[in-house]
Amino acid sequence: MGWPPAAAAAILCLVLAASAAHGPRALAAVQPQPASQGLGPRRHHRHAYAAMMYMGTPRDYEFYVAVRVMMRSLARVGADADRVLIASADVPRDWVRAMREDDGMRVVIVENLRNPYEGNLGGMNRRFKLTLNKLYAWSLVDYERVVMIDSDNIFLHNTDELFQCGQFCAVFINPCYFHTGLFVLQPSMDVFKSMLHDLEIGRDNSDGADQGFLVGCYPDLLDKPLFHPPENGTKLNGTYRLPLGYQMDASYYYLKLHWHVPCGPNSVITFPSAPWFKPWYWWSWPILPLGLSWHKQRWDDLGYAAEIPVVLIELLMYIAIIAITRLARPQMTKLCYNRRPEKQGALVQGLIKLAAILAMVAAYTIPFFIIPCTVHPIIGWSLYLFGVLAFSSAVINAFLLPPLAVLTAWLGMVGMLFVMAYPWYHDGIARILVVVAYAFCSAPFLWGSLVRVIDSLQTMLERDPYFPRLSEPAPETEFSKLF
Secondary structure, three states, X not given: OOOOOOHHHHHHHHXXXXXXXXXXXXXXXXXXXXXXXXXXXXXXXXXXXXXXXXXXXXXXXXHHHHHHHHHHHHHHOOOOOEEEEEEEOOOOHHHHHXXXXXXXXXXXXXXXXOOOOHHHOOHHHHHHOOHHHHHXXXXXXXXXXXXXXXXXXXXXXXXXXXXXXXXXXXXXXXXXOOEEEEEEEOOOXXXXXXXXXXXXXXXXXXXXXXXXXXXXXXXXXXXXXXXXXXXXXXXXXXXXXXXXXXXXXXXXXXXXXXXOOXXXXXXXXXXXXXXXXXXXXXXXXXXXXXXXXXXXXXXXXXXXXXXXXXXXXXXXXXXXXXXXXXXXXXXXXXXXXXXXXXXXXXHHHHHHHHHHHHHHHHHHHHHHHHOOOOOOHHHHHHHHHHHXXXXXXXXXXXXXXXXXXXXXXXXXXXXXXXXHHOOOOOOHHHHHHHHHHXXXXXXXXXXXXXXXXXXXXXXXXXXXXXXXXXXXXXXXXXXXXXX
């Protein structure tokens, strides 16, 4: 083949080393289970960081991993508060056990709140239909203050000063609407029951999810003062805007390729991006450089024991494909159809060409979809490149294609990974311009490789020796003699 199987892994490891160096019917509301009856250790702090988990989305496991990494990042920064998970009753028991026993969370089991706005949710936004379970945070009356957080946050520094904020505090990422990925609240059963009543009567909700509902509950938050924690440690009353440093949108980083958020401490990163580019997906890096920061947190705190067995099985499968392809090469070139020109029309030739093109496309797509989504990016990209190499070897040998033409896209992807992962760009604009320039320069090579593949297929179809008739016995090969 000309490329050793370890090439992809070696290339990506070099990239990692460089990058790491820089681095509405009436709602039948179910009363929540009191926090004191939750699973796990009983309350022993006055404050809590709380997250939620529910089932029924295509990415339940990914969010389970994300919650664990986020909660462990709180322990890493020394948060002096309980870590509470508001979990729907259908969360798997083994997940609950792991979060309770291994991660030290208190798990409060609740019934899903019915979303009266579900009819207003469209398409992919239906994954938000159970986010109203966030309202259960107001029922955690064992605590004086609760910081409610989404699973796509990373804590860089201790944020316990947030417990000094008032009855409700949130960050404005959007100029007009506050973001509910992190907010501070004072638990109150009266407030909780009032919110359930608002759900029953169908209070206006701009997005059908938790953010639109809470914006309707606190419409004047934009006019409130900015939160500054009192130096004497006392708690404030009222509602406040939180500095942007408590919810640093990752897009701010991508503009400068470093953090420069002057409003408050740069304490929490959030990833409110497209769902398929959340930081826990292996393909999000190096497209989004901060994905590596999230995986570093996971590497240090949680590890990848759940994914490694699957990775090893796939690696062995790819090695087997390459070995079998090399051994069976004489047989793979004997396609079973009549090769006589008078009996083979343009349609048959067109179908063979189409089959070859589809096989090449499959060689590049199949490995992507069978790699565990939450594996480390270096492992994910290395396994993907090796998988493409394995499947491409089968395509090359089956259709007698020129290896360099088939692997031009593979080489282009390796180069693009280098370009995107290069850690010394001055800012995000320069990075984007270099990526665009690389893609522009690569396009002629990709087109030329496609033309070369088509020409090679046409040449192959014009050669009689490779295609005996169906009725003709195939000559014996060295490979068949082995059996």
